[in-house]
Amino acid sequence: MPENTAQASNEALLDIQDLSIHYITEDGTVRAVNNLNLSLKRGETIGLVGETGAGKTTTALGIMRLVPDPPGKIVGGRINFAGEDLTQKSDAAMRNVRGKRISMIFQDPMTSLNPVIPVRDQIAEVILLHEKVSAAEALAKAEEMLLKVGIRSERAREYPHQFSGGMRQRVVIAIALACNPELLISDEPTTALDVTIQAQVLELMKNLKREFNTSMIMITHDLGIVADICDKVAIMYAGSVVEIGDKYDLFRNPKHPYTIGLFNSLPDIEKDEDSLKPIKGFMPDPMDLPSGCPFHPRCDVAKPICMQAAPSEYVNVSENHRVKCLLFSDTTGGE
Amino acid sequence: MLTNKVAVDEAPVGVNADAKPRKKRSQMHDVWKRFRKSRTAMFGLFIIIALIILALSAEILAPADAINPGYDIQDLGNTFAPPGGEHIFGTDNFGRDIFARIAHGARISLYVGFVVVSISMVTGVTLGALSGYYSGIIDNVIMRIIDILLAIPFLLLAVSIVAALGPGLRNVMIAVGVAGIPGYARIVRASVLSVREQEFIEAARSVGANNFRIITRHILPNCMAPIIVQATMGMAGAILSAAALSFIGLGIQPPQPEWGAMLAESRRFMRDHWHMVMFPGVAIATVIFGLNMIGDGLRDAFDPRLKK
Numbered sequence: 001m002p003e004n005t006a007q008a009s010n011e012a013l014l015d016i017q018d019l020s021i022h023y024i025t026e027d028g029t030v031r032a033v034n035n036l037n038l039s040l041k042r043g044e045t046i047g048l049v050g051e052t053g054a055g056k057t058t059t060a061l062g063i064m065r066l067v068p069d070p071p072g073k074i075v076g077g078r079i080n081f082a083g084e085d086l087t088q089k090s091d092a093a094m095r096n097v098r099g100k101r102i103s104m105i106f107q108d109p110m111t112s113l114n115p116v117i118p119v120r121d122q123i124a125e126v127i128l129l130h131e132k133v134s135a136a137e138a139l140a141k142a143e144e145m146l147l148k149v150g151i152r153s154e155r156a157r158e159y160p161h162q163f164s165g166g167m168r169q170r171v172v173i174a175i176a177l178a179c180n181p182e183l184l185i186s187d188e189p190t191t192a193l194d195v196t197i198q199a200q201v202l203e204l205m206k207n208l209k210r211e212f213n214t215s216m217i218m219i220t221h222d223l224g225i226v227a228d229i230c231d232k233v234a235i236m237y238a239g240s241v242v243e244i245g246d247k248y249d250l251f252r253n254p255k256h257p258y259t260i261g262l263f264n265s266l267p268d269i270e271k272d273e274d275s276l277k278p279i280k281g282f283m284p285d286p287m288d289l290p291s292g293c294p295f296h297p298r299c300d301v302a303k304p305i306c307m308q309a310a311p312s313e314y315v316n317v318s319e320n321h322r323v324k325c326l327l328f329s330d331t332t333g334g335e
Numbered sequence: 336m337l338t339n340k341v342a343v344d345e346a347p348v349g350v351n352a353d354a355k356p357r358k359k360r361s362q363m364h365d366v367w368k369r370f371r372k373s374r375t376a377m378f379g380l381f382i383i384i385a386l387i388i389l390a391l392s393a394e395i396l397a398p399a400d401a402i403n404p405g406y407d408i409q410d411l412g413n414t415f416a417p418p419g420g421e422h423i424f425g426t427d428n429f430g431r432d433i434f435a436r437i438a439h440g441a442r443i444s445l446y447v448g449f450v451v452v453s454i455s456m457v458t459g460v461t462l463g464a465l466s467g468y469y470s471g472i473i474d475n476v477i478m479r480i481i482d483i484l485l486a487i488p489f490l491l492l493a494v495s496i497v498a499a500l501g502p503g504l505r506n507v508m509i510a511v512g513v514a515g516i517p518g519y520a521r522i523v524r525a526s527v528l529s530v531r532e533q534e535f536i537e538a539a540r541s542v543g544a545n546n547f548r549i550i551t552r553h554i555l556p557n558c559m560a561p562i563i564v565q566a567t568m569g570m571a572g573a574i575l576s577a578a579a580l581s582f583i584g585l586g587i588q589p590p591q592p593e594w595g596a597m598l599a600e601s602r603r604f605m606r607d608h609w610h611m612v613m614f615p616g617v618a619i620a621t622v623i624f625g626l627n628m629i630g631d632g633l634r635d636a637f638d639p640r641l642k643k
Contacts, residue, residue, distance in 0.1 A: 064541055099542030106541075111534040116362055116556045125552075126542040159361060175542065 012080070013215050014040040014063070014183060019077035020239075021055075021062045024070070028287045032058040034239040035077070037314070040232075042182070045209065045216040047226035047247075049262070050236035053283045056219045059236075060185045063217075064104055065094045082182065100130040103176035105186040109168035109193075113160040119171045120146065120156035126178045145174040149204060166197035170204065177208055184209070184216045190225065202229055223266065227251065232320075235259045238284055238294035244314075245321030255323040257299045293326060301327060366560075369636040376632020382625030390441035397435030406439035406592040407431060415608050425610040427601065433611065436592035437618050443593050444574050444622060447508055451573035452566050454512030459519025460562060464550050466520065467527025478524070481517045489514045493576070497585045504593075507586040511576045515569055522565050526558035533557075560637035564630055571626035578619055594619050 016038040023030035033055040040046050048056050061067045063079055065086060079086040086097070098104075106112040114122060123142035127133060133141070143153045149170040160168055169189060176184055186205070190198040206229050209216055218230055226233050226247065234244040235256065243256040254260050261279035281298040284290055290297055296306040306326055314322040315329055370376055389396075397405035410430035418425040424433035466477040484492075496510035530536065531554055539553045578595025580586040587593035589600070594615040601611035 066537065066540055095543040095545055097543070098540070099544075104538075104541040106534055106538055108534060112538040114535045114539070114553050114557070116559075117552075118361075125539075125544070129543050129548075172538070175538075 011041070012039040013042045013044075013082055014038070014217075015078075015080040016059075016063070017078045017080070019059070019062060019079060020075045021058050021067055021072060022075050023072050030071075030286045031289060032072075032239055032286055033062060034289075035312075036236075036240050038234055038241055038244070040183070040215050040217065042215055043213050044232060045218060045230045046232040046234055047230035048217055048219045048234050048236060049221060049223065049226060051221065051283050053286065054236040055239040055286075056236055057187055058239075060104065060187050060217065060219055063183075063185060064098055064102060065089070065091075066098075096130070099126045099181070100179045101181050102183045102185065103179070103181040105169075105172050105176050105184065105189045107188040107191055109165055109172050112172055113168055115160055118157045118159055119151075119163070123171070123175050123178050126175055130179045142174075142178070145178050146171070148177075148208065149174045164197075165193050166201060169193060169197075169201050173201070173205060173208065177212060177214070180212055181214060184214045185219070186216060187219045188221070189218075190222075191220075205229065223262065235262065238289060239286065240324070242295070242325065243321075243323045245317065245323075249318055249321040253317065253321070255317050255321075255328065256295075256325050257301050257327070258295050261298075303327070366633070366636045370632050373632045373635060375628050376636070379625040379628025379632065382621060383629065386441055386622055386625070387445065389438050390445050393435075393438040393442055396438050397432065404439075406436045407590045408435070415604070415611075417608075418610050418614075424614045425608075427597075427611050428604060433597075433614050436597060437594070437614055440592040440594045440597065440615070440618065441622075443504070443587065443591065444577070444619075447504070447511075447577040448570040448574045448626075450508045451512045451515060451577065452570045454508065455515030455569065455573075456519055456562065456566055458512075459516040460523050460555070462516065463520035463523025464527055464555060464558075467524040468531060468546070468550055468554065474524075477520070481520050484513070485517045489576070490579075493580055494585065497580065502585050502588065504587050504591070507577050507580050510580070511573050514576070515573065518569065519562065519565060522561045523555075523558055526561055527554055530554050530557045560633075564634045564637065567626055567630035567633055571623045571630070574626075575619065575623055 016036060019033055019036040019038075020031070021033040023032055036055070036059060038046070038048075038059075048059065050056050058067060058072070061072075062074055063081075063086065065074075067074065074087055077087070081097075081102070086094070089097070113119065117125075120139060120142045123145050124135070124138040127138040127141050128135065131138070143156050146156050147153060151167060151170060151174075155163075160171070163171065169192075173189075189205070190201055193201060202225065205216075208214075209229075218225065220226060230247055232245065233247050233250045234241045235250075235258065236242070237258050243250065243254070243259045250259070251263075254263055258279070264277045265279060267276055279298055284294055284297070290307075292305075292307045293299070293302070293310050296302040299306065303326065309326065311324045311326045311329060313329060314324050316322050317328070394405065399405045400408050403409070408431060410426065412430065413422075413426055414428055414430040416422050416426040416430070418433075422432045422434065424437065426432055427436070462477050462481070466474045492514055493507070493510035496513065497506050500506040500509065527550075536549060536553055539549050544553070577586055578593065578598070581593045581595035582599045584599065587596045589596065597615040598612060598619075601608070601615070605612045
């Protein structure tokens with residue numbers, strides 16, 4: 001495994017091309033994810049940032065092929081994972097991927113553990129599902145995983161309600177990493193936790209990720225978390241990635257008006273500000289996306305063409321930094 | 336500093352000074368704790384345990400003689416003996432000891448209750464779980480069948496099943512069991528519908544569990560509370576229904592000492608020999624009372640909103 005990863009470290013582990021996921025309801029089609037492109041190398045962590053409703057969670061569920069169907073449908077695009085297109089896999093084949101090669105951590109540890117099963121058994125379940133081991137071996141490995149996330153083995157037989165929120169999220173992390181997956185998707189893993197616990201959990205994830213050489217997609221709306229643990233950032237708006245790049249490049253030199261707006265809406269402790277500077281307006285209704293660039297109604301620097309044409313190509317800002325905005329494309333003369 | 340915190344927690348067992356042994360507290364454990372606090376529920380439990388002991392020791396309390404089983408030893412010289420003395424509940428029109436018949440009848444009643452609940456619970460829970468989990472066509476088909484079952488009056492259904500299969504204990508149990516299916520199916524379907532939307536089900540799916548595993552291991556254990564309550568109450572109903580069917584002559588055939596059949600037989604002598612009706616009637620009422628007490632207690636114990 002390790003030499004394998006070293007060999008493949010340069011090629012993408014996950015490469016999503018033009019992924020579109022729609023929820024087809026009687027009231028209309030909710031276009032949750034539209035032509036999304038994303039790629040991730042082995043061992044890399046990418047932060048997926050965007051407002052509520054930007055399609056972050058749908059993207060994550062799409063990778064796992066867990067978008068509730070009906071009404072959700074992957075209507076186009078490819079999800080290449082280690083050379084295979086996940087959108088073409090059968091349900092049975094996907095079950096062998098879930099938990100073993102791709103794991104997911106859910107937002108709320110209070111509800112993502114089964115209340116009637118001791119935590120140790122919940123970890124052992126994943127191991128039993130994917131590895132050919134006896135029940136006793138699985139339980140032993142489960143306790144080992146609990147130790148790794150800092151839970152003593154005498155607490156292993158307790159039930160989720162006997163643990164605090166931070167401890168439960170550690171259990172969830174232990175479940176996610178039990179089979180040593182190649183990709184870990186964390187859907188706002190710390191949103192439900194208070195700040196001190198949040199820092200502990202993030203630290204733990206960072207260490208385990210390094211130990212297991214896992215790639216990670218960190219879904220968050222907290223740019224602080226991105227700065228802390230990610231290598232790359234992808235900014236999502238209305239179901240597609242509008243700007244993607246190396247963390248340092250993107251933080252120092254944000255290009256897309258939406259990204260700039262996001263950074264401006266953070267309070268700056270150095271300046272004595274009376275009010276925050278939010279981006280005006282709201283996220284568009286994904287059932288009725290505006291014509292042209294979906295961001296143009298909220299964009300301060302929109303040009304007439306932005307109302308008609310949607311940007312389709314990414315423009316390279318630097319080698320590791322790309323943006324999808326007509327302001328930078330050649331047809332409109334660039335910046 | 337943060338890494339330190341993790342490291343402290345990781346200290347091996349025994350090294351940590353404050354590592355108190357913690358009690359394993361399952362949901363069932365909590366429920367039992369709350370159940371124990373309810374006096375009426377404990378009283379019901381006491382009644383049922385006493386009844387189980389009575390049923391188990393029936394052969395000892397009323398042993399068989401050379402020819403007849405313990406409940407059918409006739410003493411035609413001593414019919415209609417009043418309660419007290421040698422026969423504490425008196426004797427019936429054949430001079431049989433009523434206490435012996437009630438003790439043996441307890442076996443039949445508990446057996447009937449158990450088998451009937453098993454039949455309706457297993458079928459009802461399966462149908463309800465499938466229906467709730469896979470909405471759509473499967474749900475529709477199953478629930479319409481359940482609706483049809485519900486549309487037929489219970490006694491009519493039982494009478495027709497017994498008429499088709501012939502009278503006898505086994506067929507009564509099947510009839511009562513089938514009649515109980517809708518109750519379980521509807522309760523389980525409702526719980527499954529709410530449990531399957533919870534995040535831990537999605538989490539189970541995200542680790543690669545298949546539908547069967549999700550239903551049996553993740554959903555059903557979380558629906559146990561209403562199922563257990565329904566089973567307890569249902570057992571009372573089953574015993575009562577079986578007694579009713581025996582009373583109208585469809586169930587147990589003489590000389591089997593079923594309580595309902597005993598009531599039916601003694602009806603003719605009610606005016607002169609009250610004790611013949613009294614004791615089987617009290618026996619039925621007591622067991623139903625006890626089971627309903629337990630059912631109520633369990634319902635309260637399972638509902639955390641009623642925690643004081």
